[in-house]
Amino acid sequence: MSIEGRIAIDIGFTDIYTAAAVQSAQRISFTATDTYTSGKVAVVSGTLGTAAVTIALQPTTFRDASGSLVSFAAVERVIGQTSRACNFDDTGSSVVGQTLVLFGGGSDLTITPSYTSGTATYTVVLYGT
Numbered sequence: 001m002s003i004e005g006r007i008a009i010d011i012g013f014t015d016i017y018t019a020a021a022v023q024s025a026q027r028i029s030f031t032a033t034d035t036y037t038s039g040k041v042a043v044v045s046g047t048l049g050t051a052a053v054t055i056a057l058q059p060t061t062f063r064d065a066s067g068s069l070v071s072f073a074a075v076e077r078v079i080g081q082t083s084r085a086c087n088f089d090d091t092g093s094s095v096v097g098q099t100l101v102l103f104g105g106g107s108d109l110t111i112t113p114s115y116t117s118g119t120a121t122y123t124v125v126l127y128g129t
Contacts, residue, residue, distance in 0.1 A: 005035070008032070008034075009033075011029065039127055042062035053110070055109045056108055057072075057126065080109070080111065080123070082123075086113050086120060
């Protein structure tokens with residue numbers, strides 16, 4: 001299996017305050033990108049109801065682009081996205097949201113909905129060795 005990919009974070013905020021014809025601005029900008037040309041990648045997606053879904057991160061087996069089985073020795077990065085606000089928990093750190101979330105090294109990833117009715121879709125990308 002051959003891979004090429006990147007994980008990028010780009011954050012930028014500007015806070016502007018105007019008083020008595022004087023303007024003050026504060027800006028924060030942060031960018032970080034990791035590129036990968038080796039390793040293993042798996043994508044797990046599905047539909048989430050009102051009950052939590054747990055995805056075992058290691059040891060576990062997934063299929064690659066050709067349909068062949070791939071086992072991770074270690075999962076180093078986990079990126080998740082849901083269509084509605086959910087709680088991502090990797091046995092220690094948790095984040096509530098519905099967009100990019102990074103983890104690494106946990107044994108399970110639990111996605112718990114923050115809503116009480118309906119459904120949401122989720123996509124989780126696992127990167128490791």
